[in-house]
Amino acid sequence: MNSIQKNRLKDQLFKYWGIACTLIGLVLLVLFIGDILIDGISRIDWAFITDLPSRKAEKSGIYTALMGSIWILLLTTIIAVPVGVAAGVYLEEYSKKNRLSAILEINISNLAGVPSIIYGLLGLEVFVRIMSLGASVLAGALTLSLLILPIIIVATREAVKAVPKSIRDASYALGASKWQTIWYQLLPASGGGILTGVILALSRAVGETAPLIVVGALAYVPFAPSNPLDEFSVLPIQIFNWISRPQHGFIENAAAAIIILLLITFVMNGIAVYFRNKWQKKWK
Amino acid sequence: MEITMNKIADRKIDLNTISSKDGTELNQASRIEAKDVKVWYGDFMAIKGIDMTIKPNTVTAFIGPSGCGKSTFLRLFNRMNDYVEGFKMEGKIKINEDNIYKKKINVEELRKEIGMVFQKPNPFPKSIFENVAYGLKIQGITDKKFLNERVEKALRQADLWEEVKGDLKKSALALSGGQQQRLCIARTLAVKPSIILMDEPTSALDPISTAKIEELIHHLKEEYTIIIVTHNMQQASRISDYTAFFYLGELIEFDKTKKIFTNPEKKQTENYITGRFG
Numbered sequence: 001m002n003s004i005q006k007n008r009l010k011d012q013l014f015k016y017w018g019i020a021c022t023l024i025g026l027v028l029l030v031l032f033i034g035d036i037l038i039d040g041i042s043r044i045d046w047a048f049i050t051d052l053p054s055r056k057a058e059k060s061g062i063y064t065a066l067m068g069s070i071w072i073l074l075l076t077t078i079i080a081v082p083v084g085v086a087a088g089v090y091l092e093e094y095s096k097k098n099r100l101s102a103i104l105e106i107n108i109s110n111l112a113g114v115p116s117i118i119y120g121l122l123g124l125e126v127f128v129r130i131m132s133l134g135a136s137v138l139a140g141a142l143t144l145s146l147l148i149l150p151i152i153i154v155a156t157r158e159a160v161k162a163v164p165k166s167i168r169d170a171s172y173a174l175g176a177s178k179w180q181t182i183w184y185q186l187l188p189a190s191g192g193g194i195l196t197g198v199i200l201a202l203s204r205a206v207g208e209t210a211p212l213i214v215v216g217a218l219a220y221v222p223f224a225p226s227n228p229l230d231e232f233s234v235l236p237i238q239i240f241n242w243i244s245r246p247q248h249g250f251i252e253n254a255a256a257a258i259i260i261l262l263l264i265t266f267v268m269n270g271i272a273v274y275f276r277n278k279w280q281k282k283w284k
Numbered sequence: 285m286e287i288t289m290n291k292i293a294d295r296k297i298d299l300n301t302i303s304s305k306d307g308t309e310l311n312q313a314s315r316i317e318a319k320d321v322k323v324w325y326g327d328f329m330a331i332k333g334i335d336m337t338i339k340p341n342t343v344t345a346f347i348g349p350s351g352c353g354k355s356t357f358l359r360l361f362n363r364m365n366d367y368v369e370g371f372k373m374e375g376k377i378k379i380n381e382d383n384i385y386k387k388k389i390n391v392e393e394l395r396k397e398i399g400m401v402f403q404k405p406n407p408f409p410k411s412i413f414e415n416v417a418y419g420l421k422i423q424g425i426t427d428k429k430f431l432n433e434r435v436e437k438a439l440r441q442a443d444l445w446e447e448v449k450g451d452l453k454k455s456a457l458a459l460s461g462g463q464q465q466r467l468c469i470a471r472t473l474a475v476k477p478s479i480i481l482m483d484e485p486t487s488a489l490d491p492i493s494t495a496k497i498e499e500l501i502h503h504l505k506e507e508y509t510i511i512i513v514t515h516n517m518q519q520a521s522r523i524s525d526y527t528a529f530f531y532l533g534e535l536i537e538f539d540k541t542k543k544i545f546t547n548p549e550k551k552q553t554e555n556y557i558t559g560r561f562g
Contacts, residue, residue, distance in 0.1 A: 166406035170408065170468070170471075171408075172364065172395065173400040173402075174418060174419035174422070174475060175423070175475065176392070177392050180422045184421075184422065185408060189409055
């Protein structure tokens, strides 16, 4: 075998190795989703979504957990988005590039890597105890807001940074103030990127379990929250609770709830991809 | 602030006294005076002490090899260098007797007086109308009729109206490069500045678009003071009344364009315009 043939063989081998590696992840995901679908799809009907949890598996529904998740999602959005976007814009547009800003930057990246249960402990101490919000939806949402803030800040910075300097120049040269330039040019132009980051962050928040358990979300709640200070459960906790039951019926319920949860995150990711593409088109 | 106040006062008088041949009101151009201007970027001295007076209603071309400081000098007049890290400036720049580098100057007000057109056309990713109206809207002007009139007038002045009048809602990014640059000029005109700075406005354009913009500059000097940075010697000689030759942060020669191109005082100027270096 000469060296050309050898190289070709290596080329082919690497190609197939690459395909195999790619497939491992995909196949496992397909198997997992398939398995869940087989277990749970027959359990999903309107009653499953609108029923309260019950001791009997076949009468149990996800209504309270779903409502809890929606409450958490809404409150987290309201809290985390303005704070995260403002912080991102500040860091990119206002803060001077010095040692302090470098330290800030590194720490924000570090925060993104802190295990979520640590955020849960922080939330328990600060929101539940010191601010005495109790094990409420608000305390949970505040905790998750902290968790996803770094993601939103980083996404905002990247999106704002991607707006060409020429747009800033044009705006300033027409007599716009910094605030006007940010509000009328930078934010609309980077809106797609920011929205993508926000949605991805929120879809992470909706799947979080550990910090909410620490904060005190309940596994069994007989009612849906009606105000931010109510106790609550969320879908992942409901799933966790059902899976730990011995009866087979609850396993089916868990599978069905997983399908709903996956559906929510897939739809959110889909929306994120849609906005990203739309935004990219606008610039090209 | 003071600049605007002065100018508004000026304008009131102008309404009665200055009008063009067909009797329409004319915009009032401004005068620029630079005194011993020095600029540093960090430790690097980009401008090494320049004095210059630019008369109203003239076109002045800044020429010189890359890195000679002509763009830096141009951007001093609307304080666009303020955002550059390490920027430091000494000396005075007066526009109609007001030093624009004194502390209490309002930079936003200043920039409404002194428009700028950039090297690469940089329309906002918005509609044609929104692009032209932007400078007015950020001043808080919301009167539809007024905006419509101003936008139309600016587009006409920039010789773009006939091409876009049916489609003002269309994205500005859908226009050709030459049209985009004329849109950027219209956007600047809509704010009614008294000076227009142009930083190599045709270097990204084809010859036909370039010719259009040069013709435009010729008309605009009736109402504005225009300064244009250019690398194109022919362009400088075609469109400008005065030419300033910069080299290594210094103003080597500044005179009537005719004089610079036919009988320059300095050897360096002659070498540059005849293409012997740079």
